[in-house]
Amino acid sequence: xxVLILGGDGYLGWPTAMYLSRRGHEVHLxxxxxxxxxxxxxxxxxxxxxxxxxETRVTAWREVTGATITMTEGDxxxxxxxxxxxxxxxxxxxxxYGEIPAAPYSMKDRARSVLTQYNNVVNxxxxxxxxxxxxxxxxxxxxxxxxxxxxxxxxxxxxxxxxNHNGRQxxxxxxxxxxxxxxxxxVHDSTNIEFACRAWGIRATxxxxxxxxGIETEETKLDPRLATRFDYDEIWGTxxxxxxxxxxxxxxxxxxxxxxxxxxxxxxxxxxxCVELACLHPAERGEFRVFNQFTEQFSINELAxxxxxxxxxVGLDVTIENVANPRVEKETHYYxxxxxxxxxxxxxxxxxxxxxxxxxxDVIRRNRDRVITDHILPRTTxxxxxxxxxxxxxxxxxxxxxxxxxxxxxxxxxxxxRPASAQGVHSA
Amino acid sequence: xxVLILGGDGYLGWPTAMYLSRRGHEVHLxxxxxxxxxxxxxxxxxxxxxxxxxETRVTAWREVTGATITMTEGDxxxxxxxxxxxxxxxxxxxxxYGEIPAAPYSMKDRARSVLTQYNNVVNxxxxxxxxxxxxxxxxxxxxxxxxxxxxxxxxxxxxxxxxNHNGRQxxxxxxxxxxxxxxxxxVHDSTNIEFACRAWGIRATxxxxxxxxGIETEETKLDPRLATRFDYDEIWGTxxxxxxxxxxxxxxxxxxxxxxxxxxxxxxxxxxxCVELACLHPAERGEFRVFNQFTEQFSINELAxxxxxxxxxVGLDVTIENVANPRVEKETHYYxxxxxxxxxxxxxxxxxxxxxxxxxxDVIRRNRDRVITDHILPRTTxxxxxxxxxxxxxxxxxxxxxxxxxxxxxxxxxxxxRPASAQGVHSA
Numbered sequence: 001x002x003v004l005i006l007g008g009d010g011y012l013g014w015p016t017a018m019y020l021s022r023r024g025h026e027v028h029l030x031x032x033x034x035x036x037x038x039x040x041x042x043x044x045x046x047x048x049x050x051x052x053x054x055e056t057r058v059t060a061w062r063e064v065t066g067a068t069i070t071m072t073e074g075d076x077x078x079x080x081x082x083x084x085x086x087x088x089x090x091x092x093x094x095x096x097y098g099e100i101p102a103a104p105y106s107m108k109d110r111a112r113s114v115l116t117q118y119n120n121v122v123n124x125x126x127x128x129x130x131x132x133x134x135x136x137x138x139x140x141x142x143x144x145x146x147x148x149x150x151x152x153x154x155x156x157x158x159x160x161x162x163x164n165h166n167g168r169q170x171x172x173x174x175x176x177x178x179x180x181x182x183x184x185x186x187v188h189d190s191t192n193i194e195f196a197c198r199a200w201g202i203r204a205t206x207x208x209x210x211x212x213x214g215i216e217t218e219e220t221k222l223d224p225r226l227a228t229r230f231d232y233d234e235i236w237g238t239x240x241x242x243x244x245x246x247x248x249x250x251x252x253x254x255x256x257x258x259x260x261x262x263x264x265x266x267x268x269x270x271x272x273x274c275v276e277l278a279c280l281h282p283a284e285r286g287e288f289r290v291f292n293q294f295t296e297q298f299s300i301n302e303l304a305x306x307x308x309x310x311x312x313x314v315g316l317d318v319t320i321e322n323v324a325n326p327r328v329e330k331e332t333h334y335y336x337x338x339x340x341x342x343x344x345x346x347x348x349x350x351x352x353x354x355x356x357x358x359x360x361x362d363v364i365r366r367n368r369d370r371v372i373t374d375h376i377l378p379r380t381t382x383x384x385x386x387x388x389x390x391x392x393x394x395x396x397x398x399x400x401x402x403x404x405x406x407x408x409x410x411x412x413x414x415x416x417x418r419p420a421s422a423q424g425v426h427s428a
Numbered sequence: 429x430x431v432l433i434l435g436g437d438g439y440l441g442w443p444t445a446m447y448l449s450r451r452g453h454e455v456h457l458x459x460x461x462x463x464x465x466x467x468x469x470x471x472x473x474x475x476x477x478x479x480x481x482x483e484t485r486v487t488a489w490r491e492v493t494g495a496t497i498t499m500t501e502g503d504x505x506x507x508x509x510x511x512x513x514x515x516x517x518x519x520x521x522x523x524x525y526g527e528i529p530a531a532p533y534s535m536k537d538r539a540r541s542v543l544t545q546y547n548n549v550v551n552x553x554x555x556x557x558x559x560x561x562x563x564x565x566x567x568x569x570x571x572x573x574x575x576x577x578x579x580x581x582x583x584x585x586x587x588x589x590x591x592n593h594n595g596r597q598x599x600x601x602x603x604x605x606x607x608x609x610x611x612x613x614x615v616h617d618s619t620n621i622e623f624a625c626r627a628w629g630i631r632a633t634x635x636x637x638x639x640x641x642g643i644e645t646e647e648t649k650l651d652p653r654l655a656t657r658f659d660y661d662e663i664w665g666t667x668x669x670x671x672x673x674x675x676x677x678x679x680x681x682x683x684x685x686x687x688x689x690x691x692x693x694x695x696x697x698x699x700x701x702c703v704e705l706a707c708l709h710p711a712e713r714g715e716f717r718v719f720n721q722f723t724e725q726f727s728i729n730e731l732a733x734x735x736x737x738x739x740x741x742v743g744l745d746v747t748i749e750n751v752a753n754p755r756v757e758k759e760t761h762y763y764x765x766x767x768x769x770x771x772x773x774x775x776x777x778x779x780x781x782x783x784x785x786x787x788x789x790d791v792i793r794r795n796r797d798r799v800i801t802d803h804i805l806p807r808t809t810x811x812x813x814x815x816x817x818x819x820x821x822x823x824x825x826x827x828x829x830x831x832x833x834x835x836x837x838x839x840x841x842x843x844x845x846r847p848a849s850a851q852g853v854h855s856a
Contacts, residue, residue, distance in 0.1 A: 079538060079539070079819060083819065109557075110507060110553075110554065110557040110561075111507070113553060113557065114550055114553050114554070114557075117549055117550070117553060117620075118546060118549075118550060121545055121546075121549060121616070122542055122545070122546060125538075125541060125542050125545060125609070126538065126542070129537075129538040129541065129819060132815060133538075133815055133818060133819060136812075136813065152591075152598045152600055153596055153597065153598035154591060154593040154594065154596045154597065154598050154600075155593060155594045155596065161591070161593065161603070163580075163582060163589070163591065163603065164592070165582040165583060165585075165589065166582065166583045168581055168582045168583065168762070169581065169582070170580045170581035170582050172580055172582075172603035172605070173603045173604065173605070174603070175589070175591065175600035175601045175602070175603055176601065176619065177600070177601070177622075177626075178619065178623055179623075179627075180623075180627075181553070181620065181623070183623075184616075184619050184620050184623050187616075187619050188549070188612075188615075188616040188619065191604065191606065191612050191615050191616065191619075192545075192609065192612050194605075195606055195607075195608075195609070195611075195612050198605075198756065199607075199608075199756040199810050199811075199812065200810070200812050200813075201812035201813065286812070328626065328627040334596070382627050382628070383627075384564075384627065384628050384629035384714070385564065385628075385629065387560060387561055390561060391507060391511065391557060391561060
């Protein structure tokens, strides 16, 4: 199967590429290193040392396994990049990770908020138009998030809801209560993709993924150059990954607010298997299929307790200190999200255990001197009446990307200097 | 009341400005003439001759009434424009018409599709961030569309739905089935605004408007320079307005498909009263309030028959010829949309009558020599497997706006030549 992986340099994109390549699929990657560049601007970075660029990664992959992964360094908001990828590599399936995935980033200030929605919505629109023009029978496997649903007071179904109202009935998109402008951007994508399926007969699977944890996969362990990134900071890190880092560096674990927020979680190994299952069992023409992609539900406090217990097994004295919640979310709420469709296709979950947490401790301990501690505690908030950062003191990277003055394909992830001739464009 | 009207040069924006100014409100307008520029590019235009720019319009308004309307020529996707407007004119209410409002435009090709979503979503995000930073108590009155709902098989409520599911209950955003990427963009706006109300405590009223008809208001009739635009072409024209033009020029009326599609409609006079009522009765802090803004439901065939009958009263021999439907939409469907909230606030509808159609005939007849007939029949389609226009033969205007090389504030609506220095920015 020819699989185009968008966002192939990311935490999940790169391990997915290796996983599918090892199973005999032809894989082509597209990435513009946006994730690396936002870290460079912020002064944060991956805990694990990762190869400097995709070329190094695919070269190492070839040396280690003999298999070839091809790649494009390019920005999916640019039509020429998307068009060329579809022309050079007509895909049987597209796995679309190519989006900015962080709620706090999208809430920090105006420019980052707009960049998140611009980047995510336009990337996906470009992919839909490319499918319509060049590959109408191709299957889109799109990464969404469980955070699109929020925490309604009813069971969360897989994307669709049978509604009975005033004696009439219909099957309608499940109502969404997203919790940040990032989560809103994923709702926008779902809206656009569902429409494209209905109007153009496109095949699509929207994977509403829970919170992913884990550092290693079978393939990342083959060679140090094949490691995937691992984020633990307040912007890009997620609860379990961040707690494990806090445990190792002797920092209290910091659930936000009461910590009774419940969410769906899954092991990175299951992410790889889920996207593989989706590709192997494509949606029908015109079908907008939604799977809730997680394996277990936990409250944040339960996760913290698990990490504390796993820590004590290996002699770590782990404490828990709930901090003021920087987010707007219900801290006590009903939560029962269905997740049956991927199990029906054959998913065999890797459930969370203290053993897994112990393995994560090992990797983190090896990289302990790389932890940048002052990026762990929350500094980005979106409570009513609180402005984290004025629009005036914002992100040069976001401004440049939004104003179109950033080169489209930065070499090796390092932004080039802005061309002098472009300075006056907007005031011309 | 200080009212900021975004999109103040448009079909509804300009009449709203005069209506509110005449009632003693302070009004400031923002517009970048995007609507005029897309018509210039396409070779289409308003049936009614309109003043060349906002400056001429507000000057005429002052001469005729003695009242002052102030204005900014600027693009709301640019933060500096939004920020300056909020600093110079701290509003009590914002009436937000500042979006690209055409389904066919958004479906014509990739560039126009992306421009529609980029423009609409970023405009609204900028407004939300400006409210959060500068005017947290201000009331946002945002124009949405009934087309966000599509045609579900259940009653359409006003924005929210009481859901009973598996023995539990919640009040959730009404599920949406938008019918074009334009309609999707309005769903995105609703999603973003609902989140901003919940997270930041913003006040917002989303007016899901039906199809507006009519050419004149009390204020546009005061002076020829105060006329508002009137579109009848396949991209910007809407059913009733287009049928009236067809009747006058002796062209058959052309319902799309079976013509049994039912929609909500309202007179332009009621649009003005509805936005006034929304402003006078603001939403609560944190409330995302949705009103369905229309007064009557008709099928497209019923509208055609009404125009035919009104035509025969004045000696016109009007025929009806249904044409192949260029859109993807159900042609036979249940439709019962609630519209009670604005009536409760005091709306007294101007219902559609043959008399009103007769008045429209008069205005159209006076401008008959301005009708550009080859833009009336549908050329833009979005059926599965049909590509209206390849991405390669697209819109220079859309490309320029998306790449950031278009000047932000065109003088008098005429795009300036693209600066030579900007040509190489993206390939630098």
